[in-house]
């Protein structure tokens with residue numbers, strides 16, 4: 001049976017014409033005598049906003065590799081999505097089939113202490129996704145928006161085994177029952193920071209304005225730094241630099257008399273705030289998969305496996321980077337920050353195939369960024 005792909009069809013401007021959009025391989029039976037010429041139009045137009053950001057640049061890479069898409073990559077210079085007027089006119093004119101909003105206000109602490117900054121967070125993370133969702137609905141486009149694990153308070157419900165009366169302290173049903181602790185896609189949001197509140201507002205605005213949405217929640221994104229001049233580097237990049245600076249052995253006076261003892265200088269890392277890392281290229285690929293699989297619209301959790309604390313992540317990083325820098329676990333209170341962080345914000349993915357461990361993703365990242 002012949003398989004018709006973009007590369008092996010004849011394109012003719014004359015009719016009869018069959019139009020396929022966004023389909024990679026099409027198997028067609030019994031058409032030999034009915035259709036002589038087939039024209040494939042319709043690369044799907046995908047608009048990626050925030051295209052110079054850490055995630056945005058990976059989305060552009062992933063979609064550009066696929067000849068079924070026409071990629072339009074916009075950043076702040078092309079559109080200010082906090083202006084409803086700009087969103088309405090510019091996006092309507094473009095008529096994309098898919099709109100992906102990878103912008104974000106991510107200064108968690110700044111918007112906790114500064115009212116003006118919080119207003120900015122609410123505009124960019126909260127209201128703007130609503131403007132985009134509204135236009136997406138008008139254009140019948142699919143809309144993708146990214147939220148965060150910080151929409152949760154850090155106190156997940158502990159699940160009981162099925163059939164348990166919830167009144168026992170440990171009935172036999174608890175034997176061999178390993179609860180999955182974390183927040184699933186439908187868990188109630190309860191943010192404890194202004195940043196988290198702005199993200200919840202964004203989720204609500206999207207849901208209010210269109211039905212054809214994917215709200216994707218990642219956490220702790222890492223990958224190549226964004227293209228922007230003052231772009232924030234991810235945790236791993238920062239800790240790698242800190243680790244390299246602090247790896248030298250230096251003599252420390254021993255408390256007992258005698259020769260100075262050689263010790264490692266070290267770095268401190270918070271051994272709290274258990275959550276998952278998300279590798280930007282994995283998130284970009286998964287976003288495309290979700291869209292192409294036409295998954296039911298709704299909320300998705302896209303994070304790499306192996307939840308950990310910041311301290312555990314640094315240990316893994318230094319192990320992989322072969323750095324002997326000493327890492328000291330500390331409480332969050334050693335680094336007081338204006339915004340509260342959830343103590344435990346592991347996102348449970350109950351709707352998609354599990355993602356690889358962040359350790360494997362980190363290996364790939366360190367190799368690629370050498």
Ligand SMILES: NC(=O)c1ccc[n+]([C@@H]2O[C@H](COP(=O)([O-])OP(=O)(O)OC[C@H]3O[C@@H](n4cnc5c(N)ncnc54)[C@H](OP(=O)(O)O)[C@@H]3O)[C@@H](O)[C@H]2O)c1
Pocket residue numbers: 049050051052053054055056075076079080081082101102103104105106124146147148149218219220221222226228229231
């Ligand atoms: N990074 C994380 O750890 C993390 C964790 C959980 C969720 N998220 C969410 O994941 C998404 C992607 O995050 P990211 O880290 O890739 O973000 P990012 O690197 O900060 O990139 C955001 C991009 O959006 C652009 N932008 C900002 N304001 C804009 C506006 N008003 N109009 C148009 N473009 C604008 C920025 O341009 P400029 O550079 O010119 O400002 C930047 O290129 C965001 O929704 C974020 O909240 C991130």
